[in-house]
Amino acid sequence: MDGGTQAGGPLAVVADSVAVLALPGLGEHLLNPAERERADRFRKEQNRLDFVAAHLLVRLCAARLLGIPVAGAALVQRCPDCGREGHGIPALADRPQLRLSLAHTDGVVAAAAGPEPVGVDVELLSARAELADLHERVLTDAEWDAVRAHPDPGGAFLRLWVRKEAIIKVGRATLDTLDTVDLSALPLDAPDPGPVHRRHGDLHLVDLTDPGRGVLAAAVSTRPVRLGTAAVPFADLDRP
Numbered sequence: 001m002d003g004g005t006q007a008g009g010p011l012a013v014v015a016d017s018v019a020v021l022a023l024p025g026l027g028e029h030l031l032n033p034a035e036r037e038r039a040d041r042f043r044k045e046q047n048r049l050d051f052v053a054a055h056l057l058v059r060l061c062a063a064r065l066l067g068i069p070v071a072g073a074a075l076v077q078r079c080p081d082c083g084r085e086g087h088g089i090p091a092l093a094d095r096p097q098l099r100l101s102l103a104h105t106d107g108v109v110a111a112a113a114g115p116e117p118v119g120v121d122v123e124l125l126s127a128r129a130e131l132a133d134l135h136e137r138v139l140t141d142a143e144w145d146a147v148r149a150h151p152d153p154g155g156a157f158l159r160l161w162v163r164k165e166a167i168i169k170v171g172r173a174t175l176d177t178l179d180t181v182d183l184s185a186l187p188l189d190a191p192d193p194g195p196v197h198r199r200h201g202d203l204h205l206v207d208l209t210d211p212g213r214g215v216l217a218a219a220v221s222t223r224p225v226r227l228g229t230a231a232v233p234f235a236d237l238d239r240p
Contacts, residue, residue, distance in 0.1 A: 010099075010114025011065050012219040013228045014122055014208060017046075017053035017109050025070055026056045032075060046106060054104040055090075058111035062092055062100060065113045075100075089169075101169045101219075108215050118225065119169025121162040122217040128154030138164060138175075142184035156188040158216055163205060166220040172203070195227045 020026065031039065035055055042048035059073040066073070079088035090100040101112040101120045110122040135144065135157055143160055150156035163186070164178050173181045183200060190196045190209040198205045200220075206227045208217040219225045 009223045010112055010116065010118040010219070010221040010225045011061050011228075012101075012110065012112035012118070012120045012206070012225050013057060013061055014108065014110045014210060014213070014215070014217050015053075015057060016213065017050045017104070017107050020053040020057050020060075020109060021049065023056075023060070026060065028052055030059060030071065031055060034077070035075070050104040050107065050109055054102045054109040054111060057109050058090055058100050058102040058113065061111045061113040062095075062098060066095070066098070101166075103165070103217075105215065108213050110217055110219075112219055112221075112225070114221055114223070114225070116222050117170040118219065118221040119166035120217065120219045121165035121169070122215050123158055123162050123165075125155070125158065125214050125216060128158045134161070138178040140179060140182040140184060142182055146184050146188060150188055155216075159188050159190075159207065159218075162216050162218040163207070163220070166205075166218045167203070170203070170220050170222075197224065 028036065031052065039048050039051050042051060055075060059070050059075055062073045063070040074093040075090055076093045077088045077090050090102060092098050097115070099114050099117050101118050103110045103121045105122055105124050108122055110120045112118045112120040135147065139147065139160065147153050147156045147160070160183055163183055164173065164181060167173050167181060168175065186198055186200060190207050193209050193211055196207045198207065202222055203220050204222065204224045206219045206225045208227060210217065219227055
């Protein structure tokens, strides 16, 4: 069923960490040694659980897209800068052509898989204050003007932040070049909770406002992204 990856396009899911960890067949036994070592470094148990849940969810997305058991989705990570394993862009050991992305915050995780580059990010709505010192480093002048004019500047910046983090993960920017990526033409508000599809050049962007989980999320790819807000079943995935 591997051919389904080309037909289905990218798949992204946002879910509670506790819900992912409770799914049948998932567990820390699926992690590789490098992942287990990284997980054990977290001082806070919630941070460790979020890390584990994100790494399990990305396997689940890949397995669902490929039509294989989740145990067959062996994840590897190698840093393109230092060459060491255990961190960097995630990939499947035996299917490197499948592109993966993951993110986690306090109690909520996101993951994506697709036949082309795909990026996903999720942030707590309460994180707007923590990210305030990044405004001038990551926004263009036009974006900065739009944020300052918005009724909720913190929320507007957070929306731009998750979009730009997802764009980094598809290889279109780095942390050092985010202030050259201008998303000022995109609306900063989502009219309703749930996925909203937008375009930025050749990129398909999906915004997600999830008040129930208290998060904003974004997914980006060169093809439309199906975005769901529950780990399993995948039947409720948004289809553009």
